Amino acid sequence: MAPVTNAVTDNDHDGLLNACAAGDKQALQRLYTLEGASMLGVVQRIVRDRAAAEDIIHDAFVRIWTRAETFDAARGSARTWMFSVARHLALDHVRRHRREFTAGDEIDHHADPLEGHSHHPAPADHFDWQGHGELERCLAHLPPERRNCLFHAYVDGFSHQEIAIRSGHPLGTVKAWIKRSLAALRECLS
Amino acid sequence: MTQSSPRPPSHNDDTLAGEYVLGTLDTAARVEVERRLQYDSALRDAVDRWETRFAPYSALATPVEPSPGLWSRIERSIDTAHRTPPSHENPRPRPGWWQSLALWRATTFAGAAAALILALTLLQTPGTPQAPRFVIVLMTPQHTQAGWLVQAASPDELELVPLGRFELPPGKALEFWTKADDWKGPVSLGLIKPGERSHLNLDDLPPLENNQLFELTLEDAGGSPLGRPSGPIEFIGRAVSL
Numbered sequence: 001m002a003p004v005t006n007a008v009t010d011n012d013h014d015g016l017l018n019a020c021a022a023g024d025k026q027a028l029q030r031l032y033t034l035e036g037a038s039m040l041g042v043v044q045r046i047v048r049d050r051a052a053a054e055d056i057i058h059d060a061f062v063r064i065w066t067r068a069e070t071f072d073a074a075r076g077s078a079r080t081w082m083f084s085v086a087r088h089l090a091l092d093h094v095r096r097h098r099r100e101f102t103a104g105d106e107i108d109h110h111a112d113p114l115e116g117h118s119h120h121p122a123p124a125d126h127f128d129w130q131g132h133g134e135l136e137r138c139l140a141h142l143p144p145e146r147r148n149c150l151f152h153a154y155v156d157g158f159s160h161q162e163i164a165i166r167s168g169h170p171l172g173t174v175k176a177w178i179k180r181s182l183a184a185l186r187e188c189l190s
Numbered sequence: 191m192t193q194s195s196p197r198p199p200s201h202n203d204d205t206l207a208g209e210y211v212l213g214t215l216d217t218a219a220r221v222e223v224e225r226r227l228q229y230d231s232a233l234r235d236a237v238d239r240w241e242t243r244f245a246p247y248s249a250l251a252t253p254v255e256p257s258p259g260l261w262s263r264i265e266r267s268i269d270t271a272h273r274t275p276p277s278h279e280n281p282r283p284r285p286g287w288w289q290s291l292a293l294w295r296a297t298t299f300a301g302a303a304a305a306l307i308l309a310l311t312l313l314q315t316p317g318t319p320q321a322p323r324f325v326i327v328l329m330t331p332q333h334t335q336a337g338w339l340v341q342a343a344s345p346d347e348l349e350l351v352p353l354g355r356f357e358l359p360p361g362k363a364l365e366f367w368t369k370a371d372d373w374k375g376p377v378s379l380g381l382i383k384p385g386e387r388s389h390l391n392l393d394d395l396p397p398l399e400n401n402q403l404f405e406l407t408l409e410d411a412g413g414s415p416l417g418r419p420s421g422p423i424e425f426i427g428r429a430v431s432l
Contacts, residue, residue: 025268028264028268029261032261036261037253037255038251038253040253040256041251041253041254042251045252054260057256058260061264061268062264062267065268066268075235076238076241079245080242081241083248084245087248088213091213092220095216095217095220096217096399129250132246132247132250133245134243135243135246135247150212153212154211154247155250155251159213160214163214175214178212178214179205179209182204182208182212183201185208185243186204186205186208
């Protein structure tokens with residue numbers, strides 16, 4: 001997948017968000033026109049339910065409107081902030097609705113039926129992750145199966161358990177990989 | 191109770207921030223991070239950094255064109271939406287939102303009876319638009335007496351209705367807590383005035399769920415200093431979905 005190049009710069013988003021804070025509804029509509037489809041794509045990928053995804057985009061834009069004045073450009077770009085509002089609403093939604101994976105099924109590091117399987121298929125990347133940003137150089141140092149864990153979490157919104165089920169790796173391994181991958185990325189970036 | 195942290199985040203906090211952004215934390219840990227973000231600037235900075243680092247990978251999800259009616263729905267909602275101040279200026283829990291414990295010691299029997307009748311009326315008409323989707327009856331731990339009725343007309347707003355008298359000892363306060371099944375610990379919903387209806391907004395918490403635990407504990411005035419219940423449970427109950 002080619003890197004996404006946006007015709008608009010983040011500065012436009014900052015300006016539009018400031019206009020929202022001042023009560024300019026057309027600015028919010030412009031942000032919706034610019035980013036609505038991309039944001040719905042992100043949310044739909046996580047919640048896997050079109051109606052729920054649209055409800056979340058509705059809630060996200062209402063929240064962006066009511067909290068526009070809390071946005072602080074010193075803390076990150078307006079676009080990142082908008083996407084994070086929508087993404088976290090989607091994550092909250094799936095954590096509530098994918099309970100069947102976790103409820104009453106307390107995490108047991110020793111009971112994983114896949115524990116002991118040492119012949120996993122050769123690891124391959126599940127995501128076309130190259131060409132997207134400053135993290136790339138550091139992500140390249142991670143083994144593919146660990147990169148997959150990060151992207152199944154970030155892009156698919158999978159819980160540790162869902163990643164474990166999907167990848168066939170034990171739950172404890174998945175948890176440790178994610179923690180260590182984040183530490184490795186931090187180390188690499190510093 | 192709020193303190194800002196000029197220090198850089200510890201490696202543990204930085205990883206916690208990364209996991210928050212990835213979305214792999216369980217609900218209790220997510221709630222806890224969101225609570226800390228209101229006052230812990232080092233953690234907030236760490237979350238912002240991870241959000242910025244991972245943001246480009248949002249492009250891995252294929253865009254989906256929204257339905258034609260979605261914008262008009264949003265537009266209708268923002269016409270009635272209220273703006274909120276920055277959340278870190280309005281931290282939760284918020285002891286001290288009422289002035290005097292002594293003012294709220296007593297309620298009359300008539301008042302309690304009226305509240306109970308109202309509660310039962312609401313319980314009998316679950317189909318009406320105003321009907322609460324969840325109710326919780328907070329009983330004494332021995333289940334000998336109902337103390338409060340908690341009703342939720344929406345998953346993020348609660349109303350507490352006192353059902354009886356509660357004499358608050360001097361220098362003490364009632365603190366309201368909740369915990370869903372998969373949270374690690376209870377979260378404070380603030381101090382409650384005995385004998386008075388209270389409305390609580392649960393915006394910062396995941397929506398209510400069935401069987402979610404609620405309790406009122408007796409704490410020193412100002413609330414528990416530990417961030418978790420430290421005094422005896424006076425009333426306790428679980429959410430029932432209607």
